[in-house]
Amino acid sequence: MHDTAISLIELGAVFFGLGILGRLAWKIGVSPIPLYLLGGLAFGTGGLIPLHGIQPFTHIASELGVVLLLLLLGLEYSAGELVTGLRRSWLAGLIDIVLNAVPGALVALLLGWGPIGAFTMAGVTYISSSGIVAKVLGDLGRLGNRETPVILSILVFEDLAMAVYLPILTAVLAGVSFLGGLTAVGVSLVVITLVLVIALRFGKYVSALVDSPDQEVFLLRLLGAALLVAGIASELQVSAAVGSFLLGIAISGSTAVNASRMLEPLRDLFAALFFVVFGLNTDPSQIPPVLPVALLLAVATCATKVLTGWLAARMQGVGRMGQLRAGAALVARGEFSIVIAGLALASGAVTGELAALATAYVLLMAVVGPVAARVVEPVARMFLKRLSSKA
Amino acid sequence: MDVTVTPLPGLGTQQDFTTRSGHRIGVITYRDGRFELIVSDHEDPDKVAASVDLTTTETSALANLLGAPQLVAQLTEQQREVAGITTWQLPVAPNSPYDGRALGETEMRTRTSASIVAVVRGGTVHPSPRPDFHFVASDLVVVVGTIDGLRAASEILEKG
Numbered sequence: 001m002h003d004t005a006i007s008l009i010e011l012g013a014v015f016f017g018l019g020i021l022g023r024l025a026w027k028i029g030v031s032p033i034p035l036y037l038l039g040g041l042a043f044g045t046g047g048l049i050p051l052h053g054i055q056p057f058t059h060i061a062s063e064l065g066v067v068l069l070l071l072l073l074g075l076e077y078s079a080g081e082l083v084t085g086l087r088r089s090w091l092a093g094l095i096d097i098v099l100n101a102v103p104g105a106l107v108a109l110l111l112g113w114g115p116i117g118a119f120t121m122a123g124v125t126y127i128s129s130s131g132i133v134a135k136v137l138g139d140l141g142r143l144g145n146r147e148t149p150v151i152l153s154i155l156v157f158e159d160l161a162m163a164v165y166l167p168i169l170t171a172v173l174a175g176v177s178f179l180g181g182l183t184a185v186g187v188s189l190v191v192i193t194l195v196l197v198i199a200l201r202f203g204k205y206v207s208a209l210v211d212s213p214d215q216e217v218f219l220l221r222l223l224g225a226a227l228l229v230a231g232i233a234s235e236l237q238v239s240a241a242v243g244s245f246l247l248g249i250a251i252s253g254s255t256a257v258n259a260s261r262m263l264e265p266l267r268d269l270f271a272a273l274f275f276v277v278f279g280l281n282t283d284p285s286q287i288p289p290v291l292p293v294a295l296l297l298a299v300a301t302c303a304t305k306v307l308t309g310w311l312a313a314r315m316q317g318v319g320r321m322g323q324l325r326a327g328a329a330l331v332a333r334g335e336f337s338i339v340i341a342g343l344a345l346a347s348g349a350v351t352g353e354l355a356a357l358a359t360a361y362v363l364l365m366a367v368v369g370p371v372a373a374r375v376v377e378p379v380a381r382m383f384l385k386r387l388s389s390k391a
Numbered sequence: 392m393d394v395t396v397t398p399l400p401g402l403g404t405q406q407d408f409t410t411r412s413g414h415r416i417g418v419i420t421y422r423d424g425r426f427e428l429i430v431s432d433h434e435d436p437d438k439v440a441a442s443v444d445l446t447t448t449e450t451s452a453l454a455n456l457l458g459a460p461q462l463v464a465q466l467t468e469q470q471r472e473v474a475g476i477t478t479w480q481l482p483v484a485p486n487s488p489y490d491g492r493a494l495g496e497t498e499m500r501t502r503t504s505a506s507i508v509a510v511v512r513g514g515t516v517h518p519s520p521r522p523d524f525h526f527v528a529s530d531l532v533v534v535v536g537t538i539d540g541l542r543a544a545s546e547i548l549e550k551g
Contacts (some may be wrong), residue, residue, distance in 0.1 A: 012404070085400050110473035144405065144419055146437035149397045156400045211455030257423060322437035 005044065007053045009240070014043070014054070018272050028354055029139075031132045033334045034366045037359055040279015041287075058277045059249050065274030066339055067230045068267040071240045073130065073159060074248020082249065085156035092150070092312035093157030099304040101126040107297055108354070117354055120344040123165055123180065124358050125301045129366065130155045130333030134200045136370045137329060142244075147313045147326040162336060163192055163246065166239040169340065173347035175236065188238050195246040198281035207255035212252050215262070222259055227365055241339060271335065272365075284358035294360035302368065305330045321377060328376035332369020337362050405429075409436065426450045457514055462509060462516060463505045463533055470535065478533060480511070480547050485528040488551035495522030503543040505536025 021039055025032035075079075086093075104125030108118040133155060142148055164185070171184030198206065210225050222261040226244045233243025251259060309327030318326065339360035344350045397405045399419065407429065415431035425444060432440040445453065466478040483489060489497055499507055508534025510517045510533065511531040517524070526532070534544050 081398060081400045084398060141439060141442050143402065144407075144427065144431075144439035146415070146418065146440050149399055149405070150400070152400045200400065319437045320437060321435050325438075 001055055005052060007057070010054050011057065013272075014039075014058075014276065018169065018241035018276065022272070030370055031135070031274055031332070031334060032351060033128070033129075033132070033274070033338075034363045036275035037279045037338070037363055038277035041047070041282060041359070045277075052305050054073045055330060058280070060275055062274035062277035062342075063268050064227075064344045065267070065272070066241050066342070068225055068329040069271050069274070069335055069339070070227045070245040071248045072263055072267050073084045074245040074259055075251060075256045075263075077159070077249055078252050078256075079203065079249055080154060080194065082160060083200070084155045086160060087155060088151075089157045089312070092154055092315060093161070095311055096154055096158065096308045096328045097126060097161065099308050100301055102305060103300045105295060107293060107357075111353070112355060113351060116344075117350050119172055120170065120340060120350055121352060121357075123169060123340040125297065125333070127158050127162060127333065127336040127340075128155065128305065128330045129336065129369065130159060131334045132332040132334050132366060132369055133373075134327055136332070136373045140373065142325070142329075145319045145322065145325065147309075147316075147322040147329075150313045150316050151309065151319065151326050152385070154308070154315065155330060157339070158336075159245070160192075163242050164188060164391035166242045166340075167237065168342070169343060170234075170237055170239040170347075173344055176237075187236065189241065191236075191238060195250055199250040199252065203250055203252035206250040207252055209285055210251065211255045212257070219262055222263065239343070263388050274342070275335075275338060278338050278345075278355075281345060282355045282359050286352060287360050290353060291360055294357055294364060297357075297361055298364040298368065301365070302331050302372065303331075306372075321380065324376050324380050325373070326328040328372040331365065333362055333365035333373045334369075337365075392513065428453070445463070452513070452515075455511070458516065462511075466535060476535060478508075478535050479539060480530045480536055481495060481541075481545050481547070483526045483528055483530040483532060483548060485527065486549055488493050489526045489548060490528045492526060493522065493527070494520055494524040494526065497547055498536070499544055499547065502547065503536060503540040505534050505540035505544045507532055508535050509533040 017039060018036060022032040022034040101122035104121035104123070105118040108114075108121035111117075113121070127307060133151065137143055139153065151358035166190035167184050168181065171181050176184065202287050210218070210221045212221060226247055228365055229243045229247045230240035232245075233246075250254075306324070308325030309325075309330045310323040313323040313326035337358060342361075345352070345355045392408055393419075394406055394515055397407075399405055399462065400526060403419060403421040405419045407415050410416050412433075413436060415429075415436045417429050417443075419429060419523075421427070421428040424447070426447070426449075428441075428443045428445055429439045430441045432438040463478050463480050470476040470478065494507060494510075497507075499505060507520060508518070509519050509532075510526070512527070526546045533547065534541055536544065
């Protein structure tokens with residue numbers, strides 16, 4: 001009884017604290033993700049006030065957070081949009097992978113973390129935060145801009161790339177052989193194709209399976225289906241996250257709209273816990289030593305993302321200022337980088353230093369991203385003016 | 392004129408075109424049914440200078456406002472075959488003697504041989520108004536007739 005009381009108080013304090021941090025974050029115009037990570041760091045191993053007794057709950061809650069994060073991401077897209085998006089942006093998508101995965105992989109290799117560490121860090125630096133980017137574009141009123149479809153289709157490409165990357169990562173982290181890895185890739189490719197076909201042809205029936213006019217029944221079926229699919233997927237080593245992402249894609253139309261509306265608050269709650277738990281499991285004393293590397297990596301991958309957006313927008317005939325806006329908008333990294341680092345850390349196949357580096361890196365990039373998107377234009381104009389006044 | 396249709400993955404669809412003056416004008420239709428009117432910056436046509444959220448009713452009001460000249464254009468087109476017949480849209484000014492009075496009282500047809508074929512009010516087109524239709528200030532009256540007849544009609548609406 002006494003233990004339960006303490007757990008409840010601790011959990012209440014954590015949630016309340018997150019509420020205050022979240023409010024603060026939106027007020028100063030940045031993503032709350034870095035603040036949640038900091039919150040986790042403060043209360044975790046080696047932090048200011050270590051919390052005990054809430055691990056069982058926070059552990060499963062953070063798993064739920066990842067499942068919901070990916071399920072909602074899948075709900076945002078219809079299979080048709082994914083297919084056309086892929087056709088439009090494959091070249092830009094490839095440039096994106098090469099330019100942004102390489103810096104992470106190189107740093108990991110230089111630090112001696114081996115091929116597994118390199119593969120993990122490649123994912124961490126590659127993927128932009130679609131959550132932060134979409135929010136920033138909306139806040140800045142740029143949804144109607146000509147470069148915005150370019151940005152969005154790159155995000156779609158990245159999300160699909162994750163559907164292939166995560167199962168491979170899971171297999172690699174589990175230490176399976178080369179053949180086993182290939183099998184995992186094969187299985188995940190077949191599953192993704194199958195789901196896309198099902199979603200394109202029979203999306204109606206999948207939606208009908210979970211849909212119900214009764215809110216309670218709908219929510220229960222939706223969550224039930226998501227957890228079942230996630231569980232089965234993770235048993236097949238396709239990663240729980242990908243399973244729920246694919247389920248989200250298969251659900252379409254008004255069912256998808258209702259489902260996202262209903263699940264959004266739940267996702268925000270559990271995803272916040274996910275970031276906290278990641279912070280809890282990272283030892284803050286490990287961060288200062290990796291900070292210089294994180295800074296270097298941040299500068300390098302800011303540049304490579306700007307270059308990516310610049311090239312992608314240019315290919316679509318967008319003007320110079322729009323090219324810069326597209327690049328700066330893509331800079332933010334966030335939830336996915338932490339999901340990747342979290343998977344790696346949980347498997348025990350990588351060092352704790354990697355988690356520390358990923359944390360420091362995301363702390364920087366989640367803050368820098370929205371700021372970069374905001375200041376790119378005034379800065380570029382100032383630069384151009386100075387250039388023309390000199391000439 | 393080319394209307395470009397661009398899918399916005401996860402959000403909806405954007406339809407836009409570039410005007411002769413170099414502005415990009417368009418509408419974003421969100422998947423949840425919201426509309427947004429966008430007008431681009433003049434110096435940077437890639438960038439949106441103004442975006443306005445519109446409800447369904449507001450959208451149709453705007454469409455009607457913009458549709459009025461099209462109605463006139465359509466009527467003009469129809470009457471092109473008939474020599475000497477034109478269509479004008481005449482405003483009912485706030486100080487017009489017919490503000491608040493019925494269409495029948497203008498005796499427009501008898502006095503000018505021009506016909507009132509429609510009235511545009513607050514974004515809605517009222518086609519073929521009957522004699523008991525009451526004008527209010529800032530109505531747009533669509534009149535068909537000869538140039539002389541239309542001049543006379545304009546005079547009547549202004550001075551009575």
